[in-house]
Amino acid sequence: MVRQSTLIFPHGTNSENVKEIFLHYLKKKTIFKDKHVLTDAFFPDEILHRDKELMQLSSTLAPALKGYKPNNVFIYGGVGTGKTVCTKLVLKQLQEVVDNNRLPVKTIYINCKLKKVADTEYRLLAQLLSEFGVSVPDTGLPTDVLYRKFFNVVEESGKITIIALDEIDALVEKIGDDFLYNFTRINTELSSGKISLIGITNKLNFYNELDARVKSSLSEEEIFFHPYNALQLKDILWQRAEKAFNPGVVEDVVINKCAALAAQEHGDARRALDLLRTAGEIAERYNSEKILEEHVDMAHQKLEMDRTLEAIRMLPKQAQFVLAAILKLSKRTNPLHTVEVFREYKNICNKNGIKPLTIRRINDLLNELTALGIIDSHVVSKGRYGRQREITLSIEGDVLDAAEKLLFTFIS
Numbered sequence: 001m002v003r004q005s006t007l008i009f010p011h012g013t014n015s016e017n018v019k020e021i022f023l024h025y026l027k028k029k030t031i032f033k034d035k036h037v038l039t040d041a042f043f044p045d046e047i048l049h050r051d052k053e054l055m056q057l058s059s060t061l062a063p064a065l066k067g068y069k070p071n072n073v074f075i076y077g078g079v080g081t082g083k084t085v086c087t088k089l090v091l092k093q094l095q096e097v098v099d100n101n102r103l104p105v106k107t108i109y110i111n112c113k114l115k116k117v118a119d120t121e122y123r124l125l126a127q128l129l130s131e132f133g134v135s136v137p138d139t140g141l142p143t144d145v146l147y148r149k150f151f152n153v154v155e156e157s158g159k160i161t162i163i164a165l166d167e168i169d170a171l172v173e174k175i176g177d178d179f180l181y182n183f184t185r186i187n188t189e190l191s192s193g194k195i196s197l198i199g200i201t202n203k204l205n206f207y208n209e210l211d212a213r214v215k216s217s218l219s220e221e222e223i224f225f226h227p228y229n230a231l232q233l234k235d236i237l238w239q240r241a242e243k244a245f246n247p248g249v250v251e252d253v254v255i256n257k258c259a260a261l262a263a264q265e266h267g268d269a270r271r272a273l274d275l276l277r278t279a280g281e282i283a284e285r286y287n288s289e290k291i292l293e294e295h296v297d298m299a300h301q302k303l304e305m306d307r308t309l310e311a312i313r314m315l316p317k318q319a320q321f322v323l324a325a326i327l328k329l330s331k332r333t334n335p336l337h338t339v340e341v342f343r344e345y346k347n348i349c350n351k352n353g354i355k356p357l358t359i360r361r362i363n364d365l366l367n368e369l370t371a372l373g374i375i376d377s378h379v380v381s382k383g384r385y386g387r388q389r390e391i392t393l394s395i396e397g398d399v400l401d402a403a404e405k406l407l408f409t410f411i412s
């Protein structure tokens with residue numbers, strides 16, 4: 001048997017060889033010039049294909065410069081369609097004009113998904129107060145005291161305060177929509193200061209679920225962000241690729257492929273950038289001097305795997321049990337029917353000491369798994385035997401293996 005060390009270190013001492021690895025790496029032509037450019041943390045100099053939306057948002061907010069309260073804005077659109085990047089750009093430019101002209105306007109951007117910032121009404125108000133330089137204890141005060149403080153601070157500042165609540169659905173899910181009503185109502189009591197809200201979401205049904213009075217006040221203006229098509233994604237990718245990679249590393253075929261794949265997946269620019277970054281990392285690992293189409297395929301598979309596993313990890317426990325039942329049964333039978341899945345699910349619940357849900361609830365969970373693309377299920381007519389739901393797994397190969405490994409680490 002060949003000793004591992006003989007393969008890796010042909011001569012010299014360990015220290016010399018380890019050093020050699022580092023020196024070799026240092027000399028090696030690298031794929032990336034600046035990988036950071038392909039992440040959300042990078043702010044592009046130029047936002048492409050969003051002139052209409054940028055114009056709409058900036059002209060809605062512009063009246064603030066002349067002392068008028070801008071209409072509230074509701075911004076919605078699918079994942080990775082540029083909502084955050086466009087809102088941040090508009091607020092930044094507005095704030096610059098405000099600062100240069102010493103105008104009484106204040107812009108605040110809050111990402112409601114960030115836990116410590118806005119996962120309770122208390123934290124949200126504390127965060128807003130801190131934007132005005134007022135600090136409050138982490139807990140302990142009644143929320144109406146915080147509302148009062150916030151009211152006073154806006155009033156004393158005499159400023160038109162524009163508050164962008166990004167991923168607003170996450171906040172409403174946690175604390176309900178009363179706070180939105182409270183915010184809009186504050187305006188009727190304020191005399192010198194005013195508050196305008198920008199609510200941003202990618203949950204397209206979020207708006208319908210809001211209380212009617214909140215709905216009408218939040219969406220005095222609405223801006224919809226359409227998915228990007230493959231050509232638009234191509235432009236976005238090239239703009240970043242030139243900064244992210246060394247010359248000659250990326251070619252048109254690679255960009256086209258990333259753009260086409262991301263266009264199929266809801267026109268998501270983040271997905272397109274993730275694909276290109278991951279393909280670059282794979283090319284680097286294979287010691288390739290440039291990114292090849294096959295690296296994009298591998299990146300696609302990797303991202304799919306990550307996404308599926310993350311979705312499974314985030315499922316409620318009962319849905320994980322239903323999926324575990326489907327995984328077990330589909331080794332023998334295909335397609336499956338609800339009754340069989342239900343029976344196996346109950347076995348798993350018993351083994352794991354969990355009280356099973358009713359078959360009706362299982363049907364809801366099957367719909368959830370279908371919506372996530374983990375299973376495929378549809379109702380078929382069986383003539384005089386009535387209608388039955390047929391269930392098949394939509395994941396296969398490595399993803400299936402990894403999903404099994406993940407689920408059966410905590411389900412017996």
Ligand SMILES: Nc1ncnc2c1ncn2[C@@H]1O[C@H](COP(=O)(O)OP(=O)(O)OP(=O)(O)O)[C@@H](O)[C@H]1O
Pocket residue numbers: 039040041042043044046047048049050077078079080081082083084085086201202225236269270273
């Ligand atoms: N038109 C564009 N031009 C350049 N880069 C863009 C454009 N649109 C989006 N991006 C980039 O794509 C990524 C996703 O954009 P952004 O975060 O704005 O999407 P989003 O609509 O807010 O998505 P989500 O709903 O998931 O929050 C970011 O890295 C952003 O810089």
Ligand SMILES: [Mg+2]
Pocket residue numbers: 083084085166
């Ligand atoms: Mg966003």
